[in-house]
Amino acid sequence: MAIPDQREEVFARIREALREPAPHRHADHAADASAPAAADGPPPDADAFRAWLPAVGPTLEEQIALFAQNAAQLKADFRAVASPDEAGRVLATLARENNWKRVATHRHAPVSDLAEKLGLPCLFTDAGYATADLESCDAAITGCDALVAQTGSVLVSGRSAGGRALSVLPPHHVVIAGRSQVVPDLAAALRLARQRYAPDWPSFLSFITGPSRTGDIERILVLGAHGPKQLTILLVG
Amino acid sequence: MLTFAQDFTRAAARVTADLRHRGLIQRALKSYEVKRDEFKGRYQNWGEARQAASEIKWEAINHLDRYLAEFIAKLEARGTRVHVAGTGEQARDYIVQVAKENQVRTIIKSKSMTAEEVDLNEALEHAGCIVFESDLGEYIVQLRHEKPYHLVFPAMHLTRDEISDLFHRELGSEPTNSPEELTMIARRVMRQNYCRADMGISGANFAVAETGMISITENEGNARLTTSLPKIHVAILGIEKVVPHLEDLALFLPMLATAGAGQPLTCYNSLLGGPRQPDEVDGPEQFHVVLLDNRRTELLADAEQRDALHCIRCGACLNVCPIFKNVGGHSYGTTYQGPIGSVITPHLRGLQNWKHLSSASSLCGACTEACPVGIDLHHHLLQNRRNAVKGKPSWWEKIAYAGFVFVMRRPFLYLASGKLGSIFFPLHKLVRGGPLDPLQGWTRTREFPAPAKESFQVYWKKKKREAGHGDS
Numbered sequence: 130m131a132i133p134d135q136r137e138e139v140f141a142r143i144r145e146a147l148r149e150p151a152p153h154r155h156a157d158h159a160a161d162a163s164a165p166a167a168a169d170g171p172p173p174d175a176d177a178f179r180a181w182l183p184a185v186g187p188t189l190e191e192q193i194a195l196f197a198q199n200a201a202q203l204k205a206d207f208r209a210v211a212s213p214d215e216a217g218r219v220l221a222t223l224a225r226e227n228n229w230k231r232v233a234t235h236r237h238a239p240v241s242d243l244a245e246k247l248g249l250p251c252l253f254t255d256a257g258y259a260t261a262d263l264e265s266c267d268a269a270i271t272g273c274d275a276l277v278a279q280t281g282s283v284l285v286s287g288r289s290a291g292g293r294a295l296s297v298l299p300p301h302h303v304v305i306a307g308r309s310q311v312v313p314d315l316a317a318a319l320r321l322a323r324q325r326y327a328p329d330w331p332s333f334l335s336f337i338t339g340p341s342r343t344g345d346i347e348r349i350l351v352l353g354a355h356g357p358k359q360l361t362i363l364l365v366g
Numbered sequence: 367m368l369t370f371a372q373d374f375t376r377a378a379a380r381v382t383a384d385l386r387h388r389g390l391i392q393r394a395l396k397s398y399e400v401k402r403d404e405f406k407g408r409y410q411n412w413g414e415a416r417q418a419a420s421e422i423k424w425e426a427i428n429h430l431d432r433y434l435a436e437f438i439a440k441l442e443a444r445g446t447r448v449h450v451a452g453t454g455e456q457a458r459d460y461i462v463q464v465a466k467e468n469q470v471r472t473i474i475k476s477k478s479m480t481a482e483e484v485d486l487n488e489a490l491e492h493a494g495c496i497v498f499e500s501d502l503g504e505y506i507v508q509l510r511h512e513k514p515y516h517l518v519f520p521a522m523h524l525t526r527d528e529i530s531d532l533f534h535r536e537l538g539s540e541p542t543n544s545p546e547e548l549t550m551i552a553r554r555v556m557r558q559n560y561c562r563a564d565m566g567i568s569g570a571n572f573a574v575a576e577t578g579m580i581s582i583t584e585n586e587g588n589a590r591l592t593t594s595l596p597k598i599h600v601a602i603l604g605i606e607k608v609v610p611h612l613e614d615l616a617l618f619l620p621m622l623a624t625a626g627a628g629q630p631l632t633c634y635n636s637l638l639g640g641p642r643q644p645d646e647v648d649g650p651e652q653f654h655v656v657l658l659d660n661r662r663t664e665l666l667a668d669a670e671q672r673d674a675l676h677c678i679r680c681g682a683c684l685n686v687c688p689i690f691k692n693v694g695g696h697s698y699g700t701t702y703q704g705p706i707g708s709v710i711t712p713h714l715r716g717l718q719n720w721k722h723l724s725s726a727s728s729l730c731g732a733c734t735e736a737c738p739v740g741i742d743l744h745h746h747l748l749q750n751r752r753n754a755v756k757g758k759p760s761w762w763e764k765i766a767y768a769g770f771v772f773v774m775r776r777p778f779l780y781l782a783s784g785k786l787g788s789i790f791f792p793l794h795k796l797v798r799g800g801p802l803d804p805l806q807g808w809t810r811t812r813e814f815p816a817p818a819k820e821s822f823q824v825y826w827k828k829k830k831r832e833a834g835h836g837d838s
Contacts, residue, residue, distance in 0.1 A: 131463075132449070132456065132459045132460040132463050133456075134449055134450055135450050135451055135452035135453075135456060135659070136438075136450040138452055139450050139452055139605065139657075139659045139663065140431055140434075140435070140450075142659065142663035142666075142667075143430050143431045143434070143605070143663055143666060144431050145663075145667070146663050146664075146666035146667035147428065147429075147430065147431065147666065149667070149669040150428070150669065151424070151427075151428055151669045151672045151673065152669060152670065171425075172418070172421040172422045172424070172425045172610075173418040173421060173422070174611075174613065175611075175613035175614075175616050175617075177418065178415070178418065178616055178617045180410060180411065180414070181409060181410050181411040181412070181414045181415035181418070182409060182410065182415060182616075182617070182620060183408040183409055183410065183620075183630070184408075184410055199630070235647075254647050254648070255647055256647070257647060257648070258647070258648075260560075260561050260595055261561060264557065264561060280620065280630055280631040281630075281631075282631060282635075287643075287646050287647070287648075287649065288645075288646075291647065292594075292646065292647035292648040292649070293590070293593070293594035293648050293649050294590075294591070294594040294595060294648055297587050297590045297591060297594065297634075298591065298594075298595075314616065315615065315616035315619060315620070315631075316613055316616035319612050319613050319615065319616055320613065323612065327577075330444075330577060330579070330639050331639075331643070331646065332444070332638060332639050332640040332641065332642060332643050332646060332649055332653075333593075333594075333636065333637070333638055333639075333646075333649060334579075334636065334637040334639075335590065335634055335635065335636040335637070336619070336631065336634070336635040336636075337633070337634060338630075338631045338632065338633050338634070338635070339633055340633075341585070341586055341587040341633060341634075342585050342586070342633050343502050343503075343549055343585055343586050344519075344585070344627070345501070345502040345503035345506070345519065345520070345521055345522075345549075346502070346521070346524075346526050346529055346545040346548055346549065347390075347393075347394065347525065347526055347545060348394045348397050348398065348519070348522065349526075349545045351545050351546045351549040353549070353550075353553065354502060354549055354552075354553065354585065354586035354587060354588070355500065355553060355556060355557075355560075355586045355587040355588040355591055356586065356587020356588075356590060356591070356633075356634070357587070
């Protein structure tokens with residue numbers, strides 16, 4: 130038995146409801162109610178948001194510094210490294226310190242090279258994987274689409290980070306990013322994603338802002354609720 | 367059976383007198399306030415951002431037919447199955463049917479107030495499925511067979527000791543008073559559930575019309591796992607969640623986090639635009655989006671209160687409401703608590719049964735001030751009061767006001783009633799606060815002001831007489 134879709138009824142109700150126009154469109158309740166309502170111009174766009182949201186410096190150096198500051202506050206581990214070789218050394222140290230036995234990654238230069246150089250068993254998600262296998266990995270090493278200075282976020286997509294689960298299931302997520310991937314704010318990151326993907330969007334995009342967290346018990350911050358307990362971001366170059 | 371109003375009054379009276387509860391809520395909300403103010407302070411202009419957010423939602427809601435049609439068309443073009451449900455029952459039936467057709471046994475669920483609104487878990491359990499809430503707070507209240515206390519912080523009314531006892535009883539874990547250890551217990555339980563669940567159910571915070579994507583905001587990563595691992599993903603959302611453009615999220619995501627949880631941005635903000643695509647390595651084979659009306663169109667038809675559909679469910683109005691802080695989230699008896707719940711519940715469930723919530727307000731306006739999309743909350747409460755009286759005037763109020771008008775129009779009666787007040791007031795002392803007191807609703811917990819020794823009229827006449835003597 131099929132459950133009937135109520136599309137036509139609901140749309141008819143919406144159109145009927147909207148026949149009476151809403152009285153005003155502004156949040157500013159202090160404004161004189163007798164003043165004429167503002168013209169129905171187009172709503173503001175993302176370029177306008179910049180003037181109101183938290184400030185971001187214009188230069189790349191300022192943006193990287195802001196990203197580092199935000200990452201520290203979010204308890205993410207952010208490191209700028211000079212070269213892929215140095216990134217490899219940092220990864221090797223992380224593997225030793227955290228006693229990684231197996232890592233997961235995806236085919237994506239330079240991410241997969243760095244992962245393979247660790248000399249540990251390596252799960253690639255590109256050709257599909259068993260959930261239990263991925264769950265047993267100690268760390269995931271992925272690429273990304275952008276680093277957002279304003280919020281300390283990493284933008285990933287199904288294509289840039291080896292699928293949906295790779296960047297959330299293992300307990301330690303390591304992001305490899307280049308300096309050219311740093312963008313000032315969310316609007317710039319979304320625009321970049323649009324340029325790269327539209328209209329053939331990946332089915333998954335996510336802004337990752339620090340390691341997984343919860344405050345559900347007495348509003349006390351605990352890291353590693355369901356996703357990674359640790360987030361390391363290596364900025365190469 | 368008690369009416370909803372009687373239930374509310376009794377629960378509110380009981381919880382308000384519970385000083386331990388009040389202390390717990392005030393402590394939790396104090397830390398939220400400090401963080402919220404810190405991050406709000408980083409905005410170059412919160413007021414302008416709020417104005418813009420309100421305008422974008424105005425545009426979306428006042429052209430809802432156009433944006434919703436675009437959203438549906440874009441989703442369907444990429445293989446998503448969209449179901450428009452007129453009522454909660456239709457939404458439940460559809461999701462139960464999807465579960466049955468796919469022989470679903472175990473369901474993992476990330477937080478959704480819309481699913482709460484339609485009692486989805488009960489329907490799925492009735493159909494033989496096992497449903498696990500994966501959000502930590504939701505999991506805790508699910509284990510307690512309770513409704514969420516707050517639309518963003520479902521378990522904020524519980525202490526770590528109560529949660530430890532609960533986990534010990536239900537999961538057999540060792541007692542602990544460490545929030546971290548308690549979180550890890552839930553993490554271990556839920557890990558197994560993600561891997562074996564046949565279906566994942568989520569809500570959504572925004573529906574992006576232009577690209578046909580839902581946006582989910584969360585801190586824990588449970589929604590990401592819920593929407594990544596099971597082979598079926600069902601998202602349920604109200605039709606009002608639409609925003610026109612992808613870039614609108616550059617404003618809404620930070621504002622939702624700051625207003626709702628005192629964070630600069632929530633940990634995961636994910637966009638989902640379809641099931642697993644041919645070139646993708648993982649993701650669900652089926653993606654269903656259930657769009658729910660459930661009388662939202664009635665609120666839409668009320669042009670005066672239409673902006674209540676701008677709500678992004680951040681919970682900021684609850685966090686600042688003096689009523690919420692005292693009566694607590696469960697007293698409301700509604701899915702959506704606090705000021706926004708008091709405004710929309712009479713529209714969603716019937717004005718006459720829920721009109722008492724319009725009085726669950728001091729009309730201080732803190733809610734309106736806190737709302738990041740500028741909903742005129744406290745005026746809407748007044749409008750609901752007016753509409754309730756218009757729809758069904760109470761006979762005793764009619765008589766009382768007719769009497770009042772009669773007295774006020776006749777100065778001698780007005781004077782006489784003042785005198786009567788002074789005569790009866792000393793007698794009132796005998797019954798004050800007791801069951802025989804006609805004013806007991808007020809006097810049980812408050813002082814009743816004593817009438818002045820002489821009325822202003824008497825005082826003024828005397829004053830003029832004295833002044834007249836002075837002149838001559």
